[in-house]
Amino acid sequence: MSPRGSTPVDAGLVRDLTLPHLDSAYNLARWLMGSPQDASDAVHTAFLRAARYVHTYAGGNARAWWLSIVRNCCLATLAARRPRDVSLDAMESDSAAALAATAPDEPEEKLHLAQSAALVMKHLEKLPPEFREVLVLREIEDASYREIGEILSVPIGTVMSRLSRARQMMRKALSAPPGVET
Amino acid sequence: MSRDMTCEAARPQLEAYLDGELDRATVDELEAHLGTCATCRAELASLETLRGALRALPRHRAPADLRARLAADGELPVASAARAAPAATWWKLAAAVLLGVFVGVGLMSVGPLGAGRGVGHGASELVAMRSRDLLASHLRALAANSAIDVVSEDRHTVKPWFAGRIGESPPVVDPKAEDFPLLGGRIDYVGDQRTAVVVYGHRKHVIDVFMTPGAEAPDAAASQSQGYALTPCVLSGQSAWIVSDIDADSLRRFTGLLGCG
Numbered sequence: 242m243s244p245r246g247s248t249p250v251d252a253g254l255v256r257d258l259t260l261p262h263l264d265s266a267y268n269l270a271r272w273l274m275g276s277p278q279d280a281s282d283a284v285h286t287a288f289l290r291a292a293r294y295v296h297t298y299a300g301g302n303a304r305a306w307w308l309s310i311v312r313n314c315c316l317a318t319l320a321a322r323r324p325r326d327v328s329l330d331a332m333e334s335d336s337a338a339a340l341a342a343t344a345p346d347e348p349e350e351k352l353h354l355a356q357s358a359a360l361v362m363k364h365l366e367k368l369p370p371e372f373r374e375v376l377v378l379r380e381i382e383d384a385s386y387r388e389i390g391e392i393l394s395v396p397i398g399t400v401m402s403r404l405s406r407a408r409q410m411m412r413k414a415l416s417a418p419p420g421v422e423t
Numbered sequence: 424m425s426r427d428m429t430c431e432a433a434r435p436q437l438e439a440y441l442d443g444e445l446d447r448a449t450v451d452e453l454e455a456h457l458g459t460c461a462t463c464r465a466e467l468a469s470l471e472t473l474r475g476a477l478r479a480l481p482r483h484r485a486p487a488d489l490r491a492r493l494a495a496d497g498e499l500p501v502a503s504a505a506r507a508a509p510a511a512t513w514w515k516l517a518a519a520v521l522l523g524v525f526v527g528v529g530l531m532s533v534g535p536l537g538a539g540r541g542v543g544h545g546a547s548e549l550v551a552m553r554s555r556d557l558l559a560s561h562l563r564a565l566a567a568n569s570a571i572d573v574v575s576e577d578r579h580t581v582k583p584w585f586a587g588r589i590g591e592s593p594p595v596v597d598p599k600a601e602d603f604p605l606l607g608g609r610i611d612y613v614g615d616q617r618t619a620v621v622v623y624g625h626r627k628h629v630i631d632v633f634m635t636p637g638a639e640a641p642d643a644a645a646s647q648s649q650g651y652a653l654t655p656c657v658l659s660g661q662s663a664w665i666v667s668d669i670d671a672d673s674l675r676r677f678t679g680l681l682g683c684g
Contacts, residue, residue, distance in 0.1 A: 260493065267485035281489045282588050282610075286573060288493050289584055318572065321564075361476045379442065380477040386444050405438055412473055 255292045262304040265382050266311045272377045273315040273370055283318055287311040305384075305391035312374065312392060319370060364414040372407035379404055428456040433463050441470050553635075553664075554646055554653050556613045560620070561631050561651065561666040564611060571607035571622050581608045585619050593619040593634035594659035598680035602626065623677070630667040630677065632658070656683035 259266070266287065270280040287310045298306050365373060378384040378392065389400045433456045439445045440453055457464055573584040578595040585592045588610055597605050606622045606629070613633060623630040645654045652674055654665040658681060665678065 256494065260490075263485040263490060263493070264482070267489065268483045271483035277483075277486065280483070281486065284485070284489060285492065285588070286584065289573065289580065293580070321572070358476070358479055358481075362480055365477070365480070376477060380474060381480060381482050386439075386442065401439065404442075408438065408470065408473055411477075412469060415473070415476070 251295060252292070254298075255288075255295050258295070258298060258303045259288060259291055259307045262307055265304060266308060268381060269308055269374065269377060270311055270315050272365070272373060272381075273312070273319065275366065279318070283315045284311060286318075287314040290314065302388060302391060305388050308378075308392045309394065316370065361411075361415065364411060367414070368407060368410060372403060372410060375400065375404045376407045376411070428452045430456075430460060430463055433457070433460070434466065437463065437467050437470060441467065441474065553613070554648060557633055557653055557664050557666050558648050558651055560611045560613050560618075560633070561629075564609065564620070564629075564631065572609040573607050575607050576605050578605060581605065581621065584608060585610075589617060589619050593621060593663075594661060595621055596658065596681050598623065598677065600676075600680055603630070603677055603680060625667070625669050625673055625677065628667055628669045630665060630669060632681070633664045633666065634658070635662050635664055654678065656681070658683060 263284070266284050267280055270283040270287075271277065274280045274283055287307075291307060291310050294310075365376065368376070374393070375389060378389045384392070386397045386400045386404075389404075390397045393400065395403075433453055436445060436449060436453050440450065445453065457467065573581055575581050575584075578597045582592060582595045585595075585608060593608075595605070595608070602625060604624050606624045608619065608621050611618055611620050611633075613635065619634040621632045621634070623632065645652065647653070651666060651668050652671070654674065656663050656665060656678055663683075665674070665683075667674065669677070
């Protein structure tokens with residue numbers, strides 16, 4: 242609290258760790274938050290947190306360290322916005338129920354290849370955040386399993402199963418006839 | 424491992440194969456299997472199609488103003504040397520939120536707030552509506568996971584956090600009193616207005632200071648609603664509302680410490 246008890250943060254270090262990966266940070270935040278303003282706000286918050294906790298960076302993958310902070314800021318905001326469904330477990334079981342509901346008598350899976358990017362985007366936006374984020378990190382940010390595991394603080398096995406379910410959900414959604422909402 | 428991989432063994436490996444996460448030996452076995460199994464080839468093709476669709480999506484790039492904001496000097500807070508402070512803040516916050524939820528549960532039946540807004544409201548009705556919106560925002564924050572978006576006891580952290588998020592950066596005053604710690608800040612909605620809220624603590628109570636530039640605060644009267652006091656004031660020339668359930672004496676002391684007009 243007292244200015245005398247404070248030291249200036251190593252601004253150069255914080256910027257070296259975060260700014261080279263600002264696009265990755267913004268892209269992840271943009272997909273999680275949904276709007277440019279909210280994404281910018283989340284990245285800004287994350288940057289201030291990164292500066293405050295820069296002493297916790299222990300070497301290694303700077304992008305993973307920085308994206309994990311960005312992700313946490315996004316999820317905190319999302320949780321505060323929707324106080325009723327903050328439990329990831331609850332979301333997982335909802336998603337599982339949604340999957341189970343669409344699984345039976347699905348015809349031979351065929352993706353509508355010609356589907357516009359807009360439709361793909363819409364379905365990705367509709368995925369629960371914990372499935373959306375692994376797809377964004379893997380396919381758009383080209384992150385490895387190991388890096389995703391670091392960002393989410395989960396084991397690689399969890400990364401693989403979440404990614405697999407996310408892909409399954411996307412394929413189901415995209416193979417549904419146009420106009421049918423799942 | 425035998426060279427003849429079964430479909431059961433191959434299926435779970437397809438995604439790791441696609442993602443380039445398989446070791447060389449397994450890749451060889453899997454590719455041998457794919458050479459003879461149309462079903463697994465079709466599955467792989469389906470995964471590749473999805474990949475193509477996802478990789479065609481836009482990668483959002485950080486806007487120039489965000490980049491400039493972060494690169495600017497004066498944007499960085501100072502790191503607190505006292506490492507115990509954040510932990511204490513979290514603890515207090517957790518206690519405050521728990522209590523808030525406890526108290527708030529019985530009060531959440533305030534009904535849809537801000538509904539029925541329209542033209543032709545009298546001044547008193549507008550004030551009543553604002554009071555309702557303020558209280559709703561306060562209770563919502565208490566009931567939510569976190570009443571605070573930026574947690575800090577340091578006003579030099581809280582103030583820059585607001586900059587860029589909201590048109591006018593609010594005055595963040597440190598009361599410099601042990602029992603009224605600055606807890607942090609958040610952006611909230613009062614009615615349909617994005618509003619800066621500076622959050623203080625008092626014992627186990629949370630005090631929200633809503634900065635409401637251009638509102639009718641200065642001549643509005645303090646009011647009481649469901650045990651919460653809503654007090655208008657002027658802080659460094661900006662109109663503001665203080666919402667809390669602390670007792671009247673503490674509230675008077677708090678407004679004095681803030682230097683409320």
